[in-house]
Amino acid sequence: MATTVSPRDVPDRGPVVLAVTAASLACCTVFTVLRLISRFGVVKKPMWDDYFIILAWLLAFGTSFSICYGTSVGLGRHQEDVLSNWESAMKKAAYAFSILYNPALMATKTSILIFYLTLSKTQKIFRYTTLATLAVVNVGGLALTLLNVFQCHPVAAAFQTPVPDSASCTNIVTIYLSSAPLNIITDLAILFLPMPILTSMRLPRKQKTILVITFGFGVFVAVVDVVRIAYLQSAARDNLRAVQEYKGDNSTGSRNDDDYSWYASLSFMWSAIEINIGIMCACVPALKPLVTRFLPHWVLDGTIAREKSATQTSDSMAIAMPPDNVESCRRSTVPPSPPESPLTKPPPALGGVGESMDMMAFLTTPDMSELPHLNQTNTIGTYATTARTRRPSVAFFDFVDMNKKKNITLMSNKESIYPIFMVTILFFIWGFAYGLLDTLNAQFQAVAHMSAGQTVGQHSAYFFGYIVGPLTFGRLVFRYWGFKACYTVGLIIYACGTLVFWPSAVLTSFPAFLISNFITGLGLSTLELSANPFIALCGPPEYAEARLNLSQAIQAIGSVLSPLLAKKVLFKASAGSLINVQWTYLGLSFFTVILAIAFFYVPLPEATDEELENASARMPIPREATVGSTNIKVIWVSLGVGVFSVFCYVGGQESTSTTFAEYLHLVMPSLDPVSHQAIGHTAFAVSRFLAAIANIWIKPRYILLFFFAGAIASAAACMSGSGPAPAALIVILMFFEGPLFPQIYAQALRGIGKHTKDAAVLLTAATGGGSVFPPIMYGALRARNIQYAFCVILAAYSAGILFPIWLNMYPSARELADPVRDEQTRRESQLEDERQDSATSGEKKGKRWSAIKKRCSTSKEGGHLPTVEHRERRSIPEGGAPIIARSDPGSSSRIF
Known part of the structure; x- marks a missing residue:
């Protein structure tokens, strides 16, 4: 030391x-x-x-x-x-x-x-x-x-x-x-x-x-x-x-x-x-x-300097011309009289008497460097140039016209690889940050001697942000500015939440700590509001569940690595480690800001409500089907039950996560909670990878029903016993929890059309179940013990299984939830590929033909282009005939 x-x-x-x-x-x-x-x-x-x-x-x-x-x-x-x-x-x-x-x-x-x-x-x-x-x-x-x-x-x-x-x-x-x-x-x-x-x-x-x-x-x-x-x-x-x-x-x-x-x-x-x-x-x-x-050369680009020199030369020539010619050639640019001194009466473009210049034009106009400070003879010419540039100064600086990108619903598997890869990186960093945040919060709770009730309270504050964020500003950002805007806004708010942790740590203030967690929840919910539907929609619709499971499996890997890093590398559980927690939060905040800036410039596809509606209309699914003789559409019932299922699932999953250490301490205190929970998170991630593969061949509603049933059985088994068996059962419970969210999300979102973004808002806000069930479980724990409290998790999953039951039992719901191919888009994509291949082939032929013509036109003998007869003589191979194609009379010959 x-x-x-x-x-x-x-x-x-x-x-x-x-x-x-x-x-x-x-x-x-x-x-x-x-x-x-x-x-x-x-x-x-x-x-x-x-x-x-x-x-x-x-x-x-x-x-x-x-x-x-x-x-x-x-x-x-x-x-x-x-x-x-x-x-x-x-x-x-x-x-x-x-x-x-x-x-x-x-x-x-x-x-x-x-x-x-x-x-x-x-x-x-x-x-x-x-x-x-x-x-x-x-x-x-x-x-x-x-x-x-x-x-x-x-x-x-x-x-x-x-x-x-x-x-x-x-x-x-x-x-x-x-x-x-x-x-x-x-x-x-x-x-x-x-x-x-x-x-x-x-x-x-x-x-x-x-x-x-x-x-x-x-x-x-x-x-x-x-x-x-x-x-x-x-x-x-x-x-x-x-x-x-x-x-x-x-x-x-x-x-x-x-x-x-x-x-x-x-x-x-x-x-x-x-x-x-x-x-x-x-x-x-x-x-x-x-x-x-x-120091004009510090701010002038070389190209501008050359243009300025050329302009000044033309102005000098104009000054040397007779008055009549000057008036006819430069009537619109020369002012009635030049300013007497650039210091006492600057040109209007510089903010003197006359029309004012926009501040951005003031900063970017290159003619600012042309102030006549070198000698008085340049005054007229430079002022003329300034006056010329002053008129279009309103539009002097313009913005890059970005070509409209292909919308996400029309992308093939190959085209969707890059955007999905970029957003999956975001999933990993988001999972890593969430896992690290959870560990840092636990460290704060230990140092600040927070009670179990306060710990549950800060967790509920975090998920309460998931309810407020999507339903308020998150929805506005998503609808009016699109998917990528949510990434940037969400990351920035998340960075602010981690920064607010600083005063709560300095003051060891529980209310300030609640505010920090709430703001963090606002940021991550805005991020998730856009990321999940982006992955589900970006590419062929039949693979939506597979894509979302894969991306969220990467997120789960981040959640596995970050607690281990925090506990084993960053700090040990000691009283002085709170300062390390503060600096870790500060570093996490700066990293998140840098990530937000990077994603602002990353090109990603988008989709408007009209494009989302067209994508759903192309699907051969019964979007207008109603429940029985009522006017209630099946698609809205599926969405409502799906939102309820997400609410119950997240509540149960977070109840498992928050009580994991206490459960392990009861059933097998010899095990290290951090290491054993890392095993559980690994099982959580593995199940998502397996579900991603299974979704390619098995209907997603069957997979959802299977994992819900496994979660219910595991939660019930965890309510009794001691030793290695219940310690293994809680890991199995986390295994069955893994694919539930992506399976529910993708199937509830399918076929919504122009209402897809509003549906994503409801599904994301439903994750606020994490703020409701853990306090209920805490009450059950205080009443009896932790194993008895697992009845809350059992009840949550028993209620959540209503969604897969509905999908498997009602015929129209089955047809809406089952993945189908977008055959129209596939055909159009194939035709487009054929057209591009044809255009590429024609372009290559055109380039070869242009190269031949260029070589022929630039061949010279004695400084003159060769005649047709001379080209004929040059083109006769030894012992052969000339290779010539004659065109119509009056046109030039073409050589092949």
Whole structure:
């Protein structure tokens, strides 16, 4: 084990904190001044974001000054080295910093987001998300500011020495750690919000690269925020250790109980760095006018430079022409008179008097570099060029026109391999993240000494998110933006949920932990809302169950690996491991954000409601069949019973999972619950692979009935006995549970047509059964014992088996559920393949013929094309006749 250096080896951190804070403030000041010169001096059109950046700098100056002043009165020293007459001044400096910190971040982020609102007025989603982020930044920042202001009750106790016994104060480091998720979430939102617009613009490569890099400087703020969190965590841990060391030692006095000046100093320093770097990054995009004036080659693409040179040459020629010719040739481009000075009266395109330019055009227009700063003789020509580009500036930047992809219902097995592979990767990562999350939650429960009832409560909170997410925003995203949008939105919400775990771990707060699990459930339910129907629909409909079982088997493998990794590699069950849990959650959150960005750019097929309706209409199934003499369609009854079956299945499966360790402890305590549950998860995954293969030859309704019956029998057998037999039975129960969900889902979804997305919403929301049955099972456990409580699982599966019974008993339900081939699409696909093969063959022949003509047309003798007679002579093989095909009179000869 590595040895740690005692903090006493470094007597004073004050000089380092002073130097770094002052240096970062100086750099921030330089960037701010350059920005103001660019906007006020060059462009001469300041906007609201410029005024907010001035406010941010003033607040940053206040925070940095309070830290620098604090170092002169003991900040950075051990508490025992701080003079008694310094303590009040140091506390006042720290209090001033704590009040100014969040407003400084608010002003900086508000400036950036207001600037974003000027980038595009047509991208509604971008504008709405920017406005939402702006609201979160300011509402959350205001709440945190008030929390810092009232950190003590009464407020004056925050800087009193000693703190009165009647006062109560919250540790400021704890408050900062609790606010970390909000800062990280907004930092990431600000970083990635403009990227879809920037990367989809059709611009020269160099200019696009510069734009992306310019807006990507915000990554430094996120990195600094993580470093700051590390120091805050270290401060909290070291301070706790100091309190524990001095606990009960009355001889040391109260001053040793809190070495605040030492532990918090580096945290304050990194907070100042975060603020100052944030302002610097906010200033970078506004520096383009200044950079293009003095360093134009940094932002000009070579192609643009050549076009500019050619344009200026033509303008110079136009200037040299007589006035009449100038008027006739350039009537629409030359202004009545050029500006006298580019600094005193800039062209309208730069934001001077006249029509204003859209901010994105301002950033992307290459003629910004053509400001006439080299000499006065270029003024007319460059201004003419600027005026020419100003008119189409509204549509100067456009977006890549993506070809419409083939919809998922028309794909063959071969065509569906790539999209299914990509979404199956998502299934694996989602299963891995879920398994890891479950283990991390268990670790939190152990460290926080949560009761069994609280454990059931956090599990129910997670699955309650599965009910709320699909029925609210998830449905809107799915219907209006499609399958892929759900992946991105779901992953982002899931990342936010894992970040919210941080304050719940820092505060060891059960309510905050419930909120974290609820948000995580919202994210994963949105993900699942789209992923399951995508796999079921992408490809020939007769293999829907096989595809979904295969993808979910991959997901189950992730659920097997992650708990083993978490328990055996990441941390051991000890009191200090909660910090490891926090960092694992943070890493999981960042990874999920990266995955969301990757899937935003992955090309995946889609399907509209009309296409889904057409796909169902092509099937020879009785979609209009009704139940008896009623007007109730069989297809809706099948969907309703399928939703109920999913509700019961997930409730039973989650009841098994949450009580696995307790059941094993009762029947065979010598077994390791983690390892034995990994065996159960392996059996769960294997059964899905077997079901995927079986679905190719056996009707899915038979397979569903078989596995439901096996689950019922296994659950009943688990209710008695002890030793190896019940320990094996619970693994067998998990084996029979494996294929139930994909079998129910695919058969309930078949033939729904234009209502497929709404049906997917109901089926996904039905997984909320995981929030209902575990509390019931917990009540049964408290009443008797864990084996008796398995009657809840038995009841759940006994109710869920109604769906396969309905499918096998009612004739029309059988016809609707049984897979059939889409013969029409198969025939059309075959004809399309034949046409493509024919076109490919003709294209190859055309290319060969073009090559022959090119060789013939470029053959020269003496600099002239050869005559037909000469070609005839060249084409006569030795001892043979010329190979010539004569065309009609008046046309050229063709040589074969």
